[in-house]
Amino acid sequence: MTKYLLLKHYRGAPEAVNAVPMDQWTPEEVEDHLQFMADFAARLESTGEYVDGQALSPEGTFVRYDGEGRPPVTDGPFAETKDLIAGWMVIDVDTYERALALAGELSAAPGAGGKPIHEWLEVRPFLSAPPTVTE
Amino acid sequence: MTGPAKADQVMDELLLRELTPAVIGVLVQRGVDFATAEDAVQEALIQAALTWPDRQPADPKGWLVTVAWRKFLDARRSEVSRRDREQRVEAEPPPGPTETADDTLQLFFLCAHPSLTPASAVALTLRAVGGLTTRQIAQAYLVPEATMARRISRAKRTVGDVRFKEPGDLATVLRVLYLVFNEGYTGDVDLAAEAIRLTRQLASMTDDEETAGLLALMLLHHARRPARARRDGSLVPLAEQDRSRWDTSLIAEGVAILQTALGRDRLGEFQAQAAIAALHADAPRAEETDWVQIVGWYDELLRLTESPVVQLNRAIAIGEADGPVAGLAALATVDPGLPRHTAASAYLHEKAGDLLTAARLYADAARSAPNLAERHHLSRQAARISQALRG
Known part of the structure; x- marks a missing residue:
């Protein structure tokens, strides 16, 4: 089993096919989308492949160390930053192909007009602990 | 396992939890320091959870005191042998006064001591007064058990030098119980119900x-x-319940x-x-809500707290009592950076008939919502109004 991170972006991913923002959907379309997301997570839980899922607020701040005895420097949010993470789902699956298939299904979540959003999701494998048997 | 047996186990757990502060109180009365007493009682609780389902003792409290005392002696013995001391500890508990309601009250004070951070005070209160296990508390707050265990031991060290009988501050205890009630997540423990149980207990002693x-x-x-x-977990606003x-x-x-x-x-x-x-x-x-009276209570609340959150809620109440224009005027005096300010503004603009602004504000509010349930609710509002506009 390998763990994969399915990353959803507010910004930084290529534009989705059906990119109409949610506040321009009908209430039924919003409902259908939320139901799809809940069903998807529930199905992965039932197959024993779901690990975690979280959503992030769009606001963030960059912070860095500024030397002994000084408070950390904060800056941002930077408008020019290309990447903005919206949330993630962690799955634990047998193969890379399975991870891709699930990400594909998640990207088919319905949006405006009840049609799939075709949103670009990023699939990233976790670096795992070294195996016991190495030879 | 049959249904009734399961019900008995649930009752056992509640009984265990109700007895927890009293048993800690007995050990402290016998001269054991709070942190050690709390550890010993937690171990006794774990043992009770294993053995009581098969055979519950006739005197549950006596059993817990005896087992906790034994756990304490075991811990002290291994501590003594570890330090290679010659001195032996007494096997028999010294005679001492039995626990009183005062001890439980003192435990409330100690666990909500002002030197503790809110998160630490919440965890310590749930363990020492609520009788929950570290695992249950960790699950309830969605953190690893090891993290919660360290948080609790740090909290115990922080209050290590506080005298047990030191007069406490009821206001900080109330603040902690309010947090348990209001910011509890889900797990196998119902934190809202637990907060009510503890507040009932506190109210009976004060x-x-x-x-x-x-x-x-x-x-x-x-x-x-x-x-x-x-059923799907989405929020139903008060007016629609x-x-x-x-x-x-x-x-x-x-x-x-x-x-x-x-x-x-x-x-x-x-x-x-x-x-x-x-x-x-x-x-x-x-x-049929009496909004005029509600505004009156918000005025009282504002005199007592000067909290910006109260100002925000008061503006919404004014919007209901005196109309959306008055509500928006009240909202204009509230810090716009406050969470839910945009959502309140969207609501009042919709009531005032300015749907275009309301739709935009609902969409903005959804983006900055502090939790997913609210984000989804606000997205639905934005969608509903946009549809009416396109209508």
Whole structure:
């Protein structure tokens, strides 16, 4: 089993096919989308492949160390930053192909007009602990 | 396992938890320091959870005291041998006074000591007064068990030098119980119910209007719980809740407790909040809500706290009592950076008939919502108004 991170972006991913923002959907379309997301997570839980899922607020701040005895420097949010993470789902699956298939299904979540959003999701494998048997 | 046996186990666990502070109190009376006593009792609780389902002792408290005392002696013996001391410890407990309700009250004070951070005070209170295991508390707050264990041992070190009999501050205890009630997540422990149980216990030991006010506030909000979320977990706003699903016995109890407290004419923050909840509970339909009185209570609350959150809620109440234009005027004096300011503004603009602004604000509010349930709710509002505009 390998763990994969399915990353959803507010910004930084290529534009989705059906990119109409949610506040321009009908209430039924919003409902259908939320139901799809809940069903998807529930199905992965039932197959024993779901690990975690979280959503992030769009606001963030960059912070860095500024030397002994000084408070950390904060800056941002930077408008020019290309990447903005919206949330993630962690799955634990047998193969890379399975991870891709699930990400594909998640990207088919319905949006405006009840049609799939075709949103670009990023699939990233976790670096795992070294195996016991190495030879 | 059959149903009744399972029910017995649930009862056992509640009994264990109710006895926890009293048993810690006995050990402290016998001269054991709080941190050590708390550890010994936690170990006794774990042993009880293993053995009681098969055979519950005739005297559960006596059993717990005996086992906790043995755990304490075992710990001290291994400590003594580790340090290679010659001195032997007495096997028999020294005679001492038995525990009283005062001990439990002192435990409340100690676990909510002002030197503790809110998160530490919450964890310590749930363990030492609530009798929950570290694992249960960790699950309830969605952190790893090891993290919660360290948080609790740090908290115990922080209060290590506090004398057990030191006079405590009831206000900080109430603040901790309010946090447990209001910021509890889900797990196999119902934290809202646990907060109510502990506040009831505190109210029975004190003669304090604000403790009664907090208990009333919790009961009145808990009464709405069956109507507050749809089956899929989404939020139902107060105005849209099916009021026939509110728990009328909890409301009656909350109102009675509140009236007694208010009758003593020593108003505080929790009593005023409970009064607002009681006015909502009193309205058979949302349209019959007495918003004028609610604004009056927000005015009282503002005098007591000067909290910007109260200012925000007051502006919404004014919008209901005197119309959306008055509500927006009140909102204009509130810090716009406050969470939910945009959502409140969207709501008042919609009531004022400015749908274009309302749709934009709802979409903005959804983006900055502090939790997913609110984000989804606000997205639905934006979609509903946009559809009406396209209509």
